[in-house]
Amino acid sequence: MQQLKANLIEHIKTSFKDAREKDYPNENRLDFYVNKQCIPSILTYAKDRLGYIHLSHIAIVDWLEDGEIELIYIIWSPEEKIKMFVRTRVERENSVMPNIDMIWRQANTYEREFREMYGIQFQGLEGEQDFLLEDWDGPPPMRRDFDTEAYADDTFFHRPGREDAQDVREAITKRSGEEIPDFAKKYSR
Amino acid sequence: MINDKNSQKIVDIIQNWARKQSIWVLAYGTGCGAIEIPPTMTSRYDAERLGVRGAATPRQADVLLITGYLTTKTLKRVIRVYEQMQDPKYVIGFGSCTINGGMYYDSYNTIKVLDKYLPVDVYINGCMPRPESVLAGFGKLQELIGNGEANGATKYKENLEWYRANQKKIIPNWVMPEYNW
Ligand code: SF4
Numbered sequence: 001m002q003q004l005k006a007n008l009i010e011h012i013k014t015s016f017k018d019a020r021e022k023d024y025p026n027e028n029r030l031d032f033y034v035n036k037q038c039i040p041s042i043l044t045y046a047k048d049r050l051g052y053i054h055l056s057h058i059a060i061v062d063w064l065e066d067g068e069i070e071l072i073y074i075i076w077s078p079e080e081k082i083k084m085f086v087r088t089r090v091e092r093e094n095s096v097m098p099n100i101d102m103i104w105r106q107a108n109t110y111e112r113e114f115r116e117m118y119g120i121q122f123q124g125l126e127g128e129q130d131f132l133l134e135d136w137d138g139p140p141p142m143r144r145d146f147d148t149e150a151y152a153d154d155t156f157f158h159r160p161g162r163e164d165a166q167d168v169r170e171a172i173t174k175r176s177g178e179e180i181p182d183f184a185k186k187y188s189r
Numbered sequence: 190m191i192n193d194k195n196s197q198k199i200v201d202i203i204q205n206w207a208r209k210q211s212i213w214v215l216a217y218g219t220g221c222g223a224i225e226i227p228p229t230m231t232s233r234y235d236a237e238r239l240g241v242r243g244a245a246t247p248r249q250a251d252v253l254l255i256t257g258y259l260t261t262k263t264l265k266r267v268i269r270v271y272e273q274m275q276d277p278k279y280v281i282g283f284g285s286c287t288i289n290g291g292m293y294y295d296s297y298n299t300i301k302v303l304d305k306y307l308p309v310d311v312y313i314n315g316c317m318p319r320p321e322s323v324l325a326g327f328g329k330l331q332e333l334i335g336n337g338e339a340n341g342a343t344k345y346k347e348n349l350e351w352y353r354a355n356q357k358k359i360i361p362n363w364v365m366p367e368y369n370w
Contacts, residue, residue, distance in 0.1 A: 133298065134262045135362050141297045149295040155359060157302045159289040 001027050004080055008050060016042055022087070029083045036088045040098050043073060043086065047103060052077045052084055055104040060114060064144045067092050069118060073100075092143075095120040117142035201337060208251070208277055209334040211240045212327065215250035215274070217267055220257015222284040222317035229320040241327050247273040252330070255307075257317070258286035258299040261359050264306060268356060271307055271345075272368045278342045279334070281326060282309045285316045292316065305355045308341030 008030060012019050016038055022031040034042055046052035052075040059072040066089075073086040090097055099122040101108040111122045112131045119140035130136070139146050173180055216226050229236050230243060244250035247270045259267060271280065282303045285291035290301030303309055310333060313326035333339040345352060357363055 132262075134265070135360060137361070138297070146297075148297045151297050152295050152301070155297075156290075156300055157305045157355075158294070159302050161289075 001082075005030060005082065008080075008082065008084075011050065012042070012045075015045060022085075024085075028081060029085065031085045031087070033087045033089075036090050036097060039071075039073070039086065039088055040100050040103065043075065043100055043103050046075055046084060046086075050077065051079050054078060055107060056083070058107065058110040058114075060118060062092075062118065062142070062144045063089070064092075069095055069120065071097065071114075071120075090120065097122050099123050099125050101125065116140065119143065205335050205337050209240075209331040211242075212252050212279075212330065212334075213242060213244035213250050214252045214254050215244050215247055215270070216254045216256060217263075217270065218256045219259070219263050220255075220284060220286055222286070223256040225317050225320055225323060226254070226256065229323045234320040234324060236324060236327065239324070239327060239331070247271075248275055250274055251277060252279045252281055253307075254281045254283055255287055255303065256283045258284075258291065258293050258296075259303065260298045261300065262298075264300055264356070265360055265365070268307065269365055272365075276342055277334075279310045279330060279339050280307050280341055281330060282312045283323070283326070284318060285314055288312055288314060300359065306352065308345045308352075310339045310341045 005027065009021060012030075012032065013021075016034060018035050018038065019042070020033040022033060024031045032042075043052075054076040055073070056076050057072075057074040059074065061070040061072070063070060068089045069092055070087060070089050075084050075086065076082075077084070088097075095118075097111075097120055099111065101111060101122075108125070108127060111125050112127050114120045115122060115125065116129075116131045116133055116136075117140055133141070138151060141148065141151075169180060169184070172178070216223065218226060228234055230241075236242070247253075251274075253267070253271055253274060255267060271278070280303075282288060286293055286299070287303040287309070290296070290299065293299045294301060300306060311326050311330045313322055315322055318326070330339060
């Protein structure tokens with residue numbers, strides 16, 4: 001396994017000069033940071049030459065503090081039984097990513113979701129603009145600087161809470177005369 | 190005289206009694222609470238012995254059972270389903286999500302108070318309500334129907350503008366058919 005992994009790293013490093021390896025102790029996992037322009041070529045290379053035929057997942061992380069969004073393409077080789085994480089970062093403002101749905105058709109679904117939820121544009125991505133949200137005109141809702149509670153407050157009706165703010169547990173003990181155990185008291189108001 | 194007040198009352202009593210004996214339910218199960226419907230309907234709790242059973246289409250149903258949260262997207266469908274149902278029709282809001290938003294109180298995409306958009310006759314609280322409370326809710330609905338108090342549909346008809354204004358507030362692209370009951 002170690003040998004195999006070293007080989008794969010070697011392969012990728014020679015073909016993609018700017019690939020930076022991220023060290024990860026798990027022995028069936030490879031991890032790379034690459035430039036966002038390299039994404040289609042590294043994924044095609046992995047799929048055609050290295051046997052990474054399966055796209056497991058595309059994950060996304062919003063690094064608000066760095067002003068960047070990270071996309072992680074997780075691919076899997078059923079023969080070598082090694083996962084490969086291909087990471088890239090894209091700026092938060094006017095983010096544009098290369099589209100990979102011609103490599104794996106199912107990436108289309110992920111990309112449409114990212115476009116809607118994170119406001120990332122994919123070059124030449126086809127498909128309806130609306131995916132999960134309909135009639136949405138706010139900012140992309142899954143970005144960390146989107147304040148969901150404030151948005152919900154002025155979009156929807158809220159039912160005001162009970163005025164007596166009664167503690168249910170106390171009300172029940174009062175009614176049935178049962179003792180609240182000590183450990184449970186700290187949860188009571 | 191068929192039109193005098195007292196005979197109308199008698200007709201109403203008979204009508205209400207008949208209506209409460211057979212409640213056909215259209216379950217709109219997009220919320221997680223819908224998982225309590227199968228045990229309610231099947232042999233363990235057997236709601237059919239109370240006259241409660243599933244209906245296949247909105248036009249055959251008497252009760253619209255809304256199990257849990259509605260997003261703005263599903264609310265559209267629910268309004269359409271509700272407006273297709275024939276009188277007499279009732280709405281049961283099921284789970285805390287329909288009452289006050291439940292655990293989705295701060296979600297950007299779910300409505301919090303169902304009765305601003307549709308006339309709810311009975312609320313069943315709990316997250317999620319057990320089949321016992323579902324049956325209790327149906328019992329309450331039957332009681333209301335029997336007393337002629339479950340008049341959500343009339344309320345909807347009479348205050349249609351108010352409901353429409355609320356609905357259009359969160360559904361800006363209104364492309365629904367207008368029904369003229
Ligand atoms: S009330 Fe609870 S169980 Fe029902 S839909 Fe909401 S979160 Fe789910």
